[in-house]
Amino acid sequence: MTYSQTLGHNNNNKNNNGKYQICEEIGRGRFGTVTRVYSPSTGDFYACKTIEKSSLTDDLDRACIDNEPKLMALLSFHPNIVQIHDLVDTDSTLSIYMELVDPSVSIYDRLVSSGTFSESQTASFAKQILQGLAHCHRYGVVHRDIKPENILVDLRNDTVKICDFGSGVWLGEGETTEGVVGTPYYVAPEVLMGCEYGEKVDLWSVGVVLYTMLAGSPPFYGETAEEIFEAVLRGNLRFPPKVFRGVSSMAKDFLRKMICKDTSRRFSAEQALRHPWIQRAGEGEERFIKECVF
Numbered sequence: 493m494t495y496s497q498t499l500g501h502n503n504n505n506k507n508n509n510g511k512y513q514i515c516e517e518i519g520r521g522r523f524g525t526v527t528r529v530y531s532p533s534t535g536d537f538y539a540c541k542t543i544e545k546s547s548l549t550d551d552l553d554r555a556c557i558d559n560e561p562k563l564m565a566l567l568s569f570h571p572n573i574v575q576i577h578d579l580v581d582t583d584s585t586l587s588i589y590m591e592l593v594d595p596s597v598s599i600y601d602r603l604v605s606s607g608t609f610s611e612s613q614t615a616s617f618a619k620q621i622l623q624g625l626a627h628c629h630r631y632g633v634v635h636r637d638i639k640p641e642n643i644l645v646d647l648r649n650d651t652v653k654i655c656d657f658g659s660g661v662w663l664g665e666g667e668t669t670e671g672v673v674g675t676p677y678y679v680a681p682e683v684l685m686g687c688e689y690g691e692k693v694d695l696w697s698v699g700v701v702l703y704t705m706l707a708g709s710p711p712f713y714g715e716t717a718e719e720i721f722e723a724v725l726r727g728n729l730r731f732p733p734k735v736f737r738g739v740s741s742m743a744k745d746f747l748r749k750m751i752c753k754d755t756s757r758r759f760s761a762e763q764a765l766r767h768p769w770i771q772r773a774g775e776g777e778e779r780f781i782k783e784c785v786f
């Protein structure tokens with residue numbers, strides 16, 4: 493990874509000093525656009541997230557933008573985490589050059605296009621998400637915004653890649669943090685209660701994502717953000733028989749240990765990886781790519 497700081501005025505080629513050739517837009521988030529770019533020097537394609545600094549209106553947004561490349565750089569290589577390759581920082585824009593996951597589909601896009609996932613597919617993706625998160629947590633990085641939109645599946649090999657570390661935080665051994673960060677359906681109750689919290693917030697969110705993959709809708713629902721927060725705080729986890737008829741009791745046991753209000757009883761990523769539902773993941777599983785609708 494190389495970091496370049498391009499201070500000064502905007503220049504040609506979208507502030508990248510001509511190091512990269514800009515191709516087409518591949519995604520759009522709250523803060524900017526994601527574009528496919530080509531690097532003649534490495535001969536590789538990358539995904540470039542470009543953020544217009546003028547569009548950042550508050551300090552929290554500015555902190556998110558500063559954090560993302562730092563946290564990504566802190567993590568050594570892991571197959572289930574999008575890698576950072578380069579950073580170009582100018583007066584007006586910040587461009588984060590990342591490993592390109594292409595062709596890819598986010599869990600969110602796949603839920604919208606085709607509804608629920610099979611149990612074996614969910615378990616297989618769960619294992620990869622947890623392996624990626626266990627790696628983050630070993631380095632003290634808490635993602636804080638695990639949701640279907642931030643989990644990409646590389647369709648060349650069905651590999652899951654966790655992306656968007658913009659809401660993340662670094663916590664030293666045993667440290668906690670505070671502050672309401674996350675997305676309503678997936679946020680952990682201790683975040684909403686204004687408590688100090690640690691890396692287990694990510695495990696709650698993974699549990700909610702997996703529940704949503706199996707059921708097609710999240711476990712805590714409401715018409716407004718306030719209603720969703722109230723449902724999350726109640727934390728009343730149900731498995732409606734109509735929806736969960738075909739889902740194994742092992743999967744439900746696993747979800748109860750992830751979507752657990754008591755953080756001391758909630759699984760860590762390492763504990764989750766040892767659960768039999770995850771240990772058995774991958775047995776007799778179909779290729780995801782066949783299930784995808786483009």
Ligand SMILES: Nc1ncnc2c1ncn2[C@@H]1O[C@H](COP(=O)(O)OP(=O)(O)OP(=O)(O)O)[C@@H](O)[C@H]1O
Pocket residue numbers: 518519520521522523524526539541574590591592593594596598641642655656658
């Ligand atoms: N490395 C990548 N490879 C391929 N596509 C990517 C990559 N990173 C992001 N994308 C695409 O761009 C979209 C937006 O990216 P990302 O979520 O990182 O942006 P953001 O501005 O931080 O979004 P948010 O609104 O969640 O804060 C993703 O949903 C995905 O479709």
